[in-house]
Amino acid sequence: MAKIDEILNQEGIDRIAISPYKQYSRGYMEPGNLGTGYVTGLKVDAGTRVKTDDEVLDGIVSYDRAECKNAYMGQINMTTASSFTGVQGHILGYDLLRNPAVDNAKPLFEEDQWDGSKLPIYDGKPLQDTLVEYFGTSDNRRHYPAPGSFIVCANKGVTSYRPKEDRPLRTGESYGVWSAIAISIAKDPVHNSSMFIEDAGTWNTPNEDDLNEFLDRRRRAIALSIAQCGQDANTSFASSWIGFAHVMMKPGEIGNAITVGPYFSIPVDAVPGGSILTPDVDMNIMEQLTLPKWLEKMKYQSIVKDQHIEY
Amino acid sequence: MNVKIAVLENQINADFYQTLQLNYGMRKINSLLLGKIKQKEVVLLATKNLLILAQKDNTKTFPLNQVRKLTFIKGTPNGEIQFKFGNHVYKVNQIRIGRVFDFVQTLKPTLPLEANYTNTNRGENNYLSNPDHAVEIDRLRTALQNGKISRYEYDDFNGSISKAGK
Structure with missing residues (x-):
């Protein structure tokens, strides 16, 4: 058992999050899960669809496309959480199935925190990659959420249309959509919560280069808001991981950018050597395993290495 | 070869096309229009800081910050755009290739x-x-x-x- 779990257990807190289903992950708080904890992951994706004449359907279909892109989260009932992953939570790729890229990452820049410490900002890709490897993709599904399950998620998104005709943009229309997610890891995870920040928006010129420049500035704005949120709660963070996705629409397409941090429980058959009778040991195994070791034990090929995964 | 300019192949005189590729092939072109000024074929190119008006025998380059009023009049097919440089008003009509509003939005977003x-x-x-x-x-x-x-x-x-x- 990890040292932190020993301390938390004395407070009556457990971080166990085991789903009784085979293969499928389930949402946090769905009945029948073992343990009172949850696992969270990072997903940020953008997708497009050709627009029809039905705005409601367009919204649904484009949202669905973004949900199913990369880390597969299709066919779920998504409910919204206000974005903290606390003492009872694990972060996939960081606390569980740690991605070695997390340890090798170099900070992009640093932000000042209220207590005088520096907050290093990293690219969120290693954590996004871990969720892709764990949930799988649409055509290579692994331990994705059970179809129809209720998944609590930190989430935000935008939908926008680019007109097919050559005419000025009307209100609500644009050339591109983008989304971002950040997870900030609490320095003191026994007493404080780590925090998600999700963001999304539209882009109003056809220049993708300008959008990329804007997103770089946006990363700094997000870093600043993380530091400010930390001050509000008198907490500071050890590191922040920020991931972006964007897509430019072709004429006649509707675009959707979503940012999602799902809270879920892991099925016991996703734990190598796991047993439904010993959920605490199962969590321990997942804490000990690195992502490459887990892939090896599960006899999975690395999707991120083999396929072209672009967020 | 510039892929943006390549859409003009077979649409304009071969010499004019070659000249454009030679002069602007290595530049990053953000948007492009093919239309006419007084019945004479004209290509408008938008780079990050320039608006270029190219004709077969004549090319004018306008720094973007000195282009006054860039106006979308109507979209393709048969599109129309107008811009002012100094006291001169340039009106390009019969635009058949490119998207007029995208061109305006590239240079001067409204x-x-x-x-x-x-x-x-x-x-x-x-x-x-x-x-x-x-x-x-x-x-x-x-x-x-x-x-x-x-x-x-x-x-x-x-x-x-x-x-x-x-």
């Missing part, structure tokens, strides 16, 4: 001044029903839909959304 409200989008109820916040929310929505502020900032500044989360 943004809608009104916010869009639709109950058909997820989570987009008409917040204007609350008169205490109507004007401010309308401004916020306009800024959000113009890409000036993000969803996070919109939610943060919006008085009618609870501040339980991010």
